[in-house]
Amino acid sequence: MTEPVDDRTAERLAAALRCATVSTDNPDEVDDPAFAQLSAHLEQSFPLVHAELELERYGHSRLYRWPGVEPAGVAAILLAHQDVVPVDDPQRWTHPPFAGVVDDEFIWGRGAIDDKSRVLAILEAVEAALADGIRPRHTIFLAFGHDEEVFGDRGAVHMADRLRQLDVHAELLLDEGGMITDGVADGVEQPVANIMLGEKGYATVQLSVTEVGGHSSMPGKQTAVGRIARAVSRIQDHPMPLRMTPVTADMLARLRQAMPASRRHLLGIAGIAAPLITRVMALRPQTEAMVRTTTAPTVIRGGVKANVLPQHAEASVNFRILPGDSVQSVLDHCRKVVRDNGVRIEAEGLASEPTVHTQPGPAFEMVADIARAMVPGVVVTTGIVPGATDSRHYHDLAGTRCNFAPIVLRERDLASIHGTDERLSRLNYARLIEFNRRLIAQFAQSPNTVPQTSGADA
Numbered sequence: 001m002t003e004p005v006d007d008r009t010a011e012r013l014a015a016a017l018r019c020a021t022v023s024t025d026n027p028d029e030v031d032d033p034a035f036a037q038l039s040a041h042l043e044q045s046f047p048l049v050h051a052e053l054e055l056e057r058y059g060h061s062r063l064y065r066w067p068g069v070e071p072a073g074v075a076a077i078l079l080a081h082q083d084v085v086p087v088d089d090p091q092r093w094t095h096p097p098f099a100g101v102v103d104d105e106f107i108w109g110r111g112a113i114d115d116k117s118r119v120l121a122i123l124e125a126v127e128a129a130l131a132d133g134i135r136p137r138h139t140i141f142l143a144f145g146h147d148e149e150v151f152g153d154r155g156a157v158h159m160a161d162r163l164r165q166l167d168v169h170a171e172l173l174l175d176e177g178g179m180i181t182d183g184v185a186d187g188v189e190q191p192v193a194n195i196m197l198g199e200k201g202y203a204t205v206q207l208s209v210t211e212v213g214g215h216s217s218m219p220g221k222q223t224a225v226g227r228i229a230r231a232v233s234r235i236q237d238h239p240m241p242l243r244m245t246p247v248t249a250d251m252l253a254r255l256r257q258a259m260p261a262s263r264r265h266l267l268g269i270a271g272i273a274a275p276l277i278t279r280v281m282a283l284r285p286q287t288e289a290m291v292r293t294t295t296a297p298t299v300i301r302g303g304v305k306a307n308v309l310p311q312h313a314e315a316s317v318n319f320r321i322l323p324g325d326s327v328q329s330v331l332d333h334c335r336k337v338v339r340d341n342g343v344r345i346e347a348e349g350l351a352s353e354p355t356v357h358t359q360p361g362p363a364f365e366m367v368a369d370i371a372r373a374m375v376p377g378v379v380v381t382t383g384i385v386p387g388a389t390d391s392r393h394y395h396d397l398a399g400t401r402c403n404f405a406p407i408v409l410r411e412r413d414l415a416s417i418h419g420t421d422e423r424l425s426r427l428n429y430a431r432l433i434e435f436n437r438r439l440i441a442q443f444a445q446s447p448n449t450v451p452q453t454s455g456a457d458a
Contacts, residue, residue, distance in 0.1 A: 003427075022110075023084070023149040048126075049064070053065060053142075060082065073171075081147075081156075125440055170398040190379045196383045198354070235295060239294070299315060322354065352392055358398075361400050375406065
């Protein structure tokens with residue numbers, strides 16, 4: 001039975017949360033002192049890691065090599081990221097977002113879930129293994145990016161290229177993105193471990209209109225603002241089609257055992273009933289993302305004064321792209337539904353195609369078995385990450401990719417990720433450390449009894 005972490009372990013995470021390592025859209029605005037503060041904290045807190053593992057830095061990103069006893073082969077690449085998203089309204093938080101408050105139940109702060117807890121948990125597990133004399137049979141890499149929230153171009157991209165130079169091909173690539181949810185999967189009473197095997201693509205489409213302008217007392221039939229609003233409305237009202245992908249079909253087949261009889265029957269004829277199943281899944285945002293390229297208008301700008309006809313208006317619409325669609329098919333779809341040659345439609349900023357998901361194999365089953373051992377009664381399934389993670393940069397470097405952390409979250413907890421009052425319970429943090437300790441034990445030089453966490457100082 002996993003016990004919550006003790007005060008000293010919780011405080012090490014809290015101290016990392018006090019480092020305001022915020023990523024912004026401008027990569028030149030990196031808060032170097034905050035990252036330097038975090039770096040010093042990690043090196044002070046985990047002395048064995050920094051004495052025995054090889055460390056290369058790429059900007060503020062950190063690539064560790066833990067050499068295996070047998071030099072041939074790589075067991076795993078464990079990913080996490082040090083940066084966090086900005087805070088929209090700090091006044092709405094129970095505790096200041098970068099105060100790193102620890103109470104009897106939670107560790108509070110931006111990055112508590114996404115994703116500093118995974119950085120610290122991996123280091124806690126490796127430090128404990130080194131103290132116990134445990135060494136991996138084959139090499140393990142730890143790659144902690146510093147700009148994941150802004151696509152990882154200066155961190156993960158360079159670390160992945162370095163691994164390619166080393167001709168690395170690991171058994172397992174493990175990153176964020178999946179978790180154990182409780183009460184989130186409709187009709188499933190058991191906790192569900194969502195071990196993701198790939199991720200959706202990402203694209204932002206910019207719509208823009210240029211008009212002559214003039215005085216608002218003599219408008220034409222439609223202003224630039226009205227025209228851009230109509231274009232956004234058409235895109236939102238005509239989403240891309242629903243579609244059952246192989247990975248979603250596999251996810252549902254694995255969940256079927258835990259569903260009520262009526263749904264088990266429906267999923268039993270999924271080949272025939274796929275259109276009905278996708279329509280049902282589209283009723284909730286959490287499940288619609290699994291069967292559609294999603295559409296989210298996020299920004300609209302236009303006009304300078306209430307009595308001046310705007311000369312320019314623009315809008316941004318964000319898409320998370322389902323496997324089988326592409327950035328180009330998203331642009332084609334937008335042009336088709338807008339039906340207005342006066343609206344310019346083009347990709348804005350960085351974009352990524354959906355990843356090719358890996359098939360479940362021995363490494364997947366190892367992760368699944370650890371999840372089952374740690375949370376008895378859990379239903380293990382697959383899926384795709386709806387957002388973008390650093391692991392897309394490493395897609396060709398491992399036989400199996402899993403996006404997963406064994407923290408148990410309810411729907412209200414999910415809302416805090418990138419939102420208000422982000423926090424991680426002491427129990428969930430203990431699960432995260434224990435999971436990494438068990439994983440390392442699987443890759444150890446010789447079979448050992450998996451160490452049990454007691455919440456004691458790691």
